[in-house]
Amino acid sequence: MKRRGSGAHGFAFFLFVAAFFVLRQAEAIEHNVAGSAQLDYHFVPTERDANANAGTFSTFDGFTVEAAMKLSVDVSPHLSGNVKVCFGCHGFEADMFYFDLRAVDELNLRIGRFSPSFGSFNLRHDPANHKFSDKPLPYDMGRMLRKNIWGNGVLPAPFPDNGAEIDGTHFFGDAAQMDYAAYAVMGFRNDQPNPTDLNFQEAHVPNYFVDNNARPAVGARLALTLRASAATDATVGVSGMFGTYDPNNDLTYAIAGADLAVRVQRTNFRAEVLARRTQFDTSNPAIFKYALSPADGDFFMKDGAYIEAEQPIVRDLDFLARIDGMLRMGNVLATTPLSDKSSVVRESLGLAYAVERNFRLKTSGELWQFSDRDPETGRRLEVGIHLGAVATF
C-alpha cells in the first residue's frame, strides 16, 4: 500500500464556470464561448463475447463521450486568455488555461496550461475537428485495442501541460507563412518504483498536477505553409521534445515528428510520423522478458505513423480512408505478451455526414493487424466498428 494525496475533482470546472460568470459582467472585454460533444459507440465483434473490455487489455469499447467547452477572452489588443474544460474518460479536466501576450505576429508568449506545439494533429485533437471517431494510433489516448499492453500511442493527445511557450508566425505575403514554437513544460512522468515507460495516467487525477523531478521538458516546432490559392495549400512541419520522466532525472525520453498536410479545395491529405526513444530503469533485470543487452539495452523505441485522406462525395457527405500503425522495438516487461519487435497496423474506411452545419454523423470500420497473438483468443486480426455523432456550438 502506498500513500498519495487526494485529487482535485471538479476544481477546474468550478474555475471555468466562475470565470465565465465574472467575465459576463465586463462589457468592455471581448469573449467567445464554444463547445463540442461527441458520442461514439465502438463495437469489436471479434473479441470474445464481442466485449473487448472484458479481456486483459481493458479496451474502452461501447459508448464513450468526449465533450469540451472553451472560453476565449481578448483582454486587450496584446493580451488574451483561453480556458478549455473537457469531459472524457477521466472526468472533468482543464485542457487549456493559458494567457497569450502577443507583441507582434512573430512574437507571442504563452503561459499557463496548454498542449505544447507538436505535430499537426495537435491542432485537430478535438473530436469536432477530425472526421474519424477516434484519433490516429500515434496519438491514441485509450481508444485503441490492447491499449494496456501497448501503453497507448506514441504521444497520446491531447497532452496539456504546465509551462511557457514562445511562438509566432511570419507571413510572406499571401503565398506562404512560417510558424515556430519553443517551449518548456513539466513533461511526462512515472513515479513507479522501477520506471520502464512514461505513465500517461499520472497526468490525470488523482495525481497532483505538479512536476515529479523539478526539471522541465523542452521542445520546438517549425512549420512552413505554401498557398496556391485561398482553398489550396500545403504545410510541412517538424517537431521535437526532450525531457526526463523519473523522480531522479535519470531516465530520458525524446520524441521527434514530421508532418505533411495538403488541401486541394475540399480534399484533404495528411501524413505524420512520430518516433519516441524512452530509457528504462534496469536495476532489476528480472522484470524483463529478455536479458539486458550490455550495449543499447536500456531503452526502447516506439514509432508510429498515419496517412489519411478526406474526399467529399456529395456536398454533405465525406469519404474517409486512413492507414495507421505503431512499431515497438526493445526489451519489454516479462508480464506482457509483446515481444522485442511488436507492431500493429490498422486500416480504416469511413463516412462523415453533415446533417446540418453543426451536427455530423460519423461511421467507420477498421481492420487491426497485430504481430502478437491475443493470449486469450489467439487472434492476430481484429475488427472494429465505430458509430458516432458530434455537435458543436
Next chain:
Amino acid sequence: MSKFIHLALALAAAGIFFGGCSAISPKVGPEQDASTGCASSSSSSPYGGYPSSTAAGDAGACAPVQDPRCAADAGYEEGDCDRCEDTSCCAQRFTCYDDPACFNADEDLDTCVEDAKASDAGDEDAARAACWSTFTDLPGPLAKNLRDCEAQHCKDVCEVP
C-alpha cells in the same frame, strides 16, 4: 501489404530522422524465464552468446530471483502492510507495480481507503470493501493476485475485507 506497412513504419519513423544509428536501435539478450531470471532454452533471439543477468548480477547463477525491491532496506516499506507484502507477497506486489494500470489502480485503492477512513458518512467497513472491489475489478489477474495474497498472508495489517 502488411509487411510493406511494417517496413514503411520502421523506415519512416527511424531512418528518416536518425539515419538508423545505434542510438535508436535497441538490443535485447536471450529470452529469460520470468520466474528464475535465467535464459530460456527455447529462446530464438539472435543475441545469444552472453549469460542472462540476475538481480544480484551473478551472471549464469540462475537461482530463483527474489525481487530486490522486497529487501527491508530497499526503501519500499512505509508500514506493517508494506513489510508483510514484501515478506509474503513480493512477486505479486511488484508485478502489480510494474504494470501501469495496476499501479494506478493501487494508488486509487489507497486514496479510496483513506477517504473511507476519514469519512463521517457511516459504515467504514462497507466503504473499504467497495474500494477493494473496485481494485479487483481491474481486468487481468495482477490486482486479483495481489489481493488474494494479501488476504491469505496480510489480512489484518493490510485491512483486507
